[in-house]
Amino acid sequence: MDISPLTLNRLSVYLRCLRRLHEQEVAYVSSQQLALQFHLSAAQIRKDLTQFGEFGTRGVGYRVAPLLDRLTEVLGLDQKHALAVVGMGSLGSAFARHIGGTPDGPFAVAAGLDSDPQKIGKQIGGILVEPVSELSQLVPERDIKMGILAVPAAVAQETYDLLVAAGIRSILNFAPTRLEKAPEVHSRNVDLRIYLEELAYYLALSPALPA
Amino acid sequence: MDISPLTLNRLSVYLRCLRRLHEQEVAYVSSQQLALQFHLSAAQIRKDLTQFGEFGTRGVGYRVAPLLDRLTEVLGLDQKHALAVVGMGSLGSAFARHIGGTPDGPFAVAAGLDSDPQKIGKQIGGILVEPVSELSQLVPERDIKMGILAVPAAVAQETYDLLVAAGIRSILNFAPTRLEKAPEVHSRNVDLRIYLEELAYYLALSPALPA
C-alpha cells in the first residue's frame, strides 16, 4: 500500500479525532460530522479512508471503533517503537522528556546519546546519557528502529551516517541542514529556523494590525 | 507580493546556501551550481528567484551579495524580531535556549511566560519566567510580534486567543491541536506526534533491512 505523505499526516489527524470520539463513546460518525467538528473537508476524508477498504455504511457513516483500529494498524501504532535520541542538548532532552511524558503511547525512548563526555553518565529528563560511540551496539540490543537527530548542524551528516550504519530505518532530523540521504532510510526534517523565517515573512507582509 | 508557503520555505534554504557562499567569498553562482551543491532543482530555483525581480546575468549567473540582501529583505530578516515563548515547559525552554544560542540572528526571546506559579520568577535557559497574565502588557511594552505556543493541548486554544488579543501577529504552534484561527494572524503548526507517526508508518511499510 502506498500512501502519500500528505494523506499520511491527515491520517494522524483523523486518528486523533477518532480517539476523542471513541472516548466519548460515539459509535458512528459521518464524514460531514468529522469535517465540521475538526475543520476538514468531507470529500477528502472519504477519499483518504477508502484507500484502506470500504469502511462506511451508506446512509449512516463510519463505525468509530473499527476505523480507529484499522488506522492505528495502518500507521503501525499497534506496536511499541523504541527510539534513540541522538544529541541530548536542549532540543534532544526536551524531546526525550516529551515522549517520556506519554508512556502509554507507542513510542519509548530506549536510549539518549551524546558525544559530550561531560554529559555521559548523567540523567537528563529521566534518561541516562550514553556515548554516541555505543550506537552500533545499543541499536540491535534494544531493538531500536527510529532515531531523533538533534545534534548541531556541523556534525549532522556524520551522525546521520552513524545512525544508518547502526541499522536505524527512520529518522526525525532537527538539524538545519539538507542531508545526503541513504535510499532505504526514511527521514523527516523539522527545521525550526525555516518556520521562524516563514513567520517573519508574514509579519513583514502586513506589519500593522488594523486598528 | 504573494509567495506560496512552499516557495517561502525554499527561500530560507536558498538563503542558507547563499550565506555560506558569501562567507566563502564566492561572488557569482549559477542555478546549476546551487542545484548540484545543495540538491535542489535548477529550474525551480530560477522560477522562485524571478518573483523578486531579475537578478541573474545571462551567461554568468547570480551575484551572491545582492541576492542575499534581497532575499533577506523579502523575508523580513533585515530587522530584529522580538518573540514571546508561551509555556516554559521542556519544549518551550528548549526553544528559548535554541534562539538564545544565536544572538546575532534576527530573532530574540523577549519574554518567557508560564502559568505555573512554581516557575514564575525563575530563570530557565537564561530567560526570566513571567506570568502569562501579563501578556497583554508585555507585548506592546517590548514590541513583541511573534509568539511560540508551547503549552499543553488542553489550554492551547485559550492561550492562542490570549496571544491574539495581546496583539501578536504570527504564531508558531507546537500544541497537537487544530486551533480555531483568527483571520489576521498567521500561524504555523509543528506537530511532533504527527511526524513520529509518519515515521512509524514507513517502518511498518518495510520492516526488514535487506541483509
Next chain:
DNA sequence: CCGTGTGAAGCTGTTCACAGCT
C-alpha cells in the same frame, strides 16, 4: 432520504525545453 464511494474537473506546484541576452 442520507451518506458513502468515485470518476471527472479544477487547481497548484514542478519540470521541461528553448528563446533571448551577455
Next chain:
DNA sequence: AGCTGTGAACAGCTTCACACGG
C-alpha cells in the same frame, strides 16, 4: 558558448457532483 527567464507540458492533490446502496 553559457545561463537566465519563461511559456507550455506534466504531475499530484483537492474539490465537485453524482451514481449507488442501505
